[in-house]
Amino acid sequence: MLATVPADPVSTDKVAPLRAALLAWFDACGRDLPWRAGEEGRRDPYRVWVAEVLLQQTQVSRGLGYYQRFLDAFPTVQVLAEAPLDAVLKAWEGCGYYARARHLHRAAGIVAAQGFPTSYPGWRALPGVGPYTAAAISSLAFGEGRAVNDGNVRRVFARLFAQPRPADAWVQAQADTLLDPARPGAWNEALMDLGATVCTPKAPRCAVCPVSAFCAAFARGQSTAYPAPKVRAPVQEVRAVAVLMGDQHRAVLEPRTGTLLGGLMGLPTEVVGAGETQQQALARLCARLGATAQGLLGELTHGMTHRRITLEVYVAHGPQAPQEVAQAALSRLDQKALALYGRQPSLFPVP
């Protein structure tokens, strides 16, 4: 069943030179990253695992700080498994995509009980470990011949082969073909380093690229034309109201549920429905809490990639007991809301 397989864009006799060129560059110019300690292909699986999960949709430059903080708090998988989820989320605070932390914690319980998986299928079966992460861990920490497919790999191959809309399966096929079986871990690291430091999205440094001689996009003088930009869904406008009962350090918080910021704590909040006014949403919120709103503290906007939230924050009093803000994991949105404390609220007229 190989009827529709296209011709190999890199002829077979160029595979070896391409591998050699990229690996030589990697040996000289590869990044020195904290989870790359130890022998090539035999990295520490726990350190690689945490790094790969934390760096999902997170740039390395920003992930480094979170990585140190997380490893300091949870230096081994046993420590992580025995920690309460709240503490894990607190360590993850501000990093985003909080399902990653919940999955990592759940998977740590499995690993603490059963030991580390030693091959791709075992890793792939853990929560929060998809094709990319399983390939990365099994190649970097166990020397298995698994090719990673991430945003860097996709962009590098789109340009090497001048493919404007590379399908995921196509990218994986190229990656599988070119993977150096002698040094799979180093090859994967090299490809990602190339994408992150040379073959960058907007201003690729083709003049210093070790594989420009093999690159179809470069040959056309059209490096940035590949891959074509993705069409994205328009940002959704969301209005919401929240109440601050307490102050910046002690306030009434409630757990957020569902996929949106699920697992984090936040100020009691209600979304303003379609055809509804803020005042009506505030009334709903206060009724739910048995609280009384006293004035508008301020308004803020918060962007979350796929939506833009306009939040009105009100001062209120109610029966709930405030809790220590510092001990709870909050999103940036709620941190902004708390930062409004101290402003002069515009009080409602007394009836």
Place this chain on the structure above:
DNA sequence: AATCCGGGGCG
């Protein structure tokens, strides 16, 4: 295959 999920950094 398409959608959804945060937050930051950079041009």
Place this chain on the structure above:
DNA sequence: CGCCCAGGATT
């Protein structure tokens, strides 16, 4: 301000 980032789960 728009785009992208060491993706995975869900449908």
